[in-house]
Amino acid sequence: MTNRMILRFLSLAENVGLARVAVASLASQIRFSLQDVDEIKVAVSEAVSNAIIHGYLGKADGWVEVDCLLDNGGLTVTVEDWGVGIEDVELARQPAYSRDPERMGLGFVFMESFMHGLTVESIPGQGTRVEMRRQVTVSGELSRDAQ
Amino acid sequence: MTILHTILGPRIVVAINGDLDLKTAKPLRDALDQLIDRYPDKNLLLDLAEVDFVDSSGIGVILGRYRKLAERHRTVSLAGVKPALRTVLDLAGIFSIIAIVDSPVRKEAEQ
Numbered sequence: 001m002t003n004r005m006i007l008r009f010l011s012l013a014e015n016v017g018l019a020r021v022a023v024a025s026l027a028s029q030i031r032f033s034l035q036d037v038d039e040i041k042v043a044v045s046e047a048v049s050n051a052i053i054h055g056y057l058g059k060a061d062g063w064v065e066v067d068c069l070l071d072n073g074g075l076t077v078t079v080e081d082w083g084v085g086i087e088d089v090e091l092a093r094q095p096a097y098s099r100d101p102e103r104m105g106l107g108f109v110f111m112e113s114f115m116h117g118l119t120v121e122s123i124p125g126q127g128t129r130v131e132m133r134r135q136v137t138v139s140g141e142l143s144r145d146a147q
Numbered sequence: 148m149t150i151l152h153t154i155l156g157p158r159i160v161v162a163i164n165g166d167l168d169l170k171t172a173k174p175l176r177d178a179l180d181q182l183i184d185r186y187p188d189k190n191l192l193l194d195l196a197e198v199d200f201v202d203s204s205g206i207g208v209i210l211g212r213y214r215k216l217a218e219r220h221r222t223v224s225l226a227g228v229k230p231a232l233r234t235v236l237d238l239a240g241i242f243s244i245i246a247i248v249d250s251p252v253r254k255e256a257e258q
Contacts, residue, residue, distance in 0.1 A: 013168075013169040013170040014170050016168050016169045016170060017166060017168060017170060020200075035231070035234075038200075038231045038234075039234065041200065042200075042202050045168055045169075045202040046202055046203055049168070049169045049202065049203070049204055052169065053169070106203035106206060106207075106238075107203045109203075109238060109239075110202065110203060110235065
């Protein structure tokens, strides 16, 4: 099975929930467990929240695009904004890094923990693109592959 | 998101219903800060039995209240944490600093 969904919405906090529910609904079309889907929802929520808070600095007139490609092996989610970009991606991915003292820099920690692969590309002044992949795993499959 | 607070002995019990994310972080933070200021001698208990989703924005609110209250020698505890929230709260290190307790309001209602 292959399916694709592209969602484009304004950089409003209300749309964080919209994005994660839509992606979760798509993910449920293949063999993800309920826990897998819950974790995908957190990762999507973090990426979209980052686009709104950091990409557009809270301004509501920017576009955020969530592009999902579903195949039998898993789900690839790309979240893109055309906001201010990130000067130093490696620094931004550090666990405790955050410009907001209450956000604790946990966003990338959750994305990295819950997805099997995360790529961040950013050009200051042009925007940021986060691509993440979640594999479908049945019990023991990953460890077998690793042997 | 809706929140309902009850004063129960030495605690402000706040029952939250809804997702804790970027949309609800600010109203939740403002409401909790008001309660913390209104009852300056009480601890805070957040009842999450009706919360199905928390991300870093929601965790930021919880950890922020923890820090604020710790400065004043008061505590935050959580009740009713669903299994779906445990991984996220655990990764954030919440369980090492914030106690998980039974929900006192629910217990009373059952009696």
